[in-house]
Amino acid sequence: MEISEIGEAGLLQLVFPYCLPGTVGDDAAVLAFRGENLVVTTDVLVDRVHFSDQTTSAEDVGWRSAAANLSDLAAMGAMPLGITVGLGLPPNTQVQWVADLYRGLAACLERYGTGIVGGDVYRSTVRTVAITAFGRVESSAVIRRDAAMPGAAIVVTGDHGKSKAGLELLLDLNLGQDLNLLDRQELIRAHQRPVPRLDVVPLLNKLQPEFVAGMDSSDGLWDAIAQLCRASGVGARIDRSAISINPGLWGLTERPINWVLGGGEDFELVLCLPLPTAQALVTLIGGKAAIIGQTTATPEILLIDDGQELLLSSDSQFQHF
């Protein structure tokens, strides 16, 4: 049987039993180390699967690779210690592409006070950027997916759907003719230079919520909500009107909400925590952050739109295979 027949979910089911108990199933692994925790996450980008010369410069590939991994650390409540880079290159790769890639990696990492601490370069038939990021977090501050209690407020940072919109603009130059230049740049930048929400980690540490569950929205906002609910054994009621939709999206697609819920790669955080702490967190974050609903004891995930309850499948997720 081929892996295309079992899909990504089947593949993960296959490999999980070979992993140490309690280490997989979250955005990153958490390992006890001298009374603190080491957090480790790996993410690999492959040419023509995760990036392409058409939409992403080498510098942007570097930035995005670093940002995606730092986002996984933020999703665990961890601050970064460093990353390693495994770089697979066909021999005819341009030297300039490699230099630009590292400049993008270093620029993103420097912004968050961390850097590259090692790696491996190797020959391959396809350009491949394999990053492992590690960070640290106190045991009491680890954010897991399975810790949501019923009745928790669901907080979402930032705008969703912007990365998808930016990608579509890059792929179709005829799209968004009515978009003003600043809005267009903002959307494209959201795709090329996503910002990991490490800024939220110290705010959470300050608030010390009674409980917190969370993950990042790299595979889409809806996927994050569904995964948090599944892992925690809860459901959710999401208020459609509380979800912000970037005005720029309206001119690009008839149903912006689909891009907001399913676009992916926005690298924002989705957190479940007690309502008072959630309200305090939204205030501390300032600007773009909102409570978009609450978790429920029943397992359904409902989208409340104009007073109508829509039952959404919790199985929707980005399929890598």
Place this chain on the structure above:
Amino acid sequence: MEISEIGEAGLLQLVFPYCLPGTVGDDAAVLAFRGENLVVTTDVLVDRVHFSDQTTSAEDVGWRSAAANLSDLAAMGAMPLGITVGLGLPPNTQVQWVADLYRGLAACLERYGTGIVGGDVYRSTVRTVAITAFGRVESSAVIRRDAAMPGAAIVVTGDHGKSKAGLELLLDLNLGQDLNLLDRQELIRAHQRPVPRLDVVPLLNKLQPEFVAGMDSSDGLWDAIAQLCRASGVGARIDRSAISINPGLWGLTERPINWVLGGGEDFELVLCLPLPTAQALVTLIGGKAAIIGQTTATPEILLIDDGQELLLSSDSQFQHF
């Protein structure tokens, strides 16, 4: 310009300036963490570059991948905490291949009391196994390449050239007709199931040498000696007669010493330390370990063979591009 024109050395020169100072150039990066050290190393294997279905079963690819990374930890004096696995797969990969790979990984890791703690599976055009291993080591016990003093004894563990011999036997079924079955199996096993020398780490901790420099011999015994000398600013006199040559090699090649010095992938340790501690270490290791020479204040690396001094180039190394 293409990277094939600057080679692996040129590529490393290009990327090093983007790495945090003091973290690259050894078998692994060392990061201070709560008064101890976190050691991190990354190694990537690609189908048809580092392994092939012809010579390596999926289970062996798994074992070798894990062993190579654990060997890098041993070379830093560190004991393993865990590994992450980034696995790139074409959609038509057999499910059984993936299961066998993980079984091989887990078997090797279990032997050393560690395991897989996370990873990423992704679609690629070529099977790729990207491993990051992390371990821990007290600051006083870190083994770096640049710490060799002149007059140090050079200790080599195990037999070299066996992995190369095993590979040649797998590639050419007509080779080694006179070899008895046990010797043949030993050589093939050396290639398929290399053993990282984590057993040496606690012995070194027990001896607490005044200084120790070292690395593993994954790119060949001669390369390891040359790299240690370069990093430490010393030379070496190597006694050819002190280097063990596995008897099985004699029937396979006219010049076994070439395979011993240049074969690579034996994953043994090459260590420079004061003579008395070196002698004690060889005794503690028992069996296959030997002092094969000493470091010198002059930078040349000499191979002493039958009383003749051969000056060997220190530039010989495995070129990945």
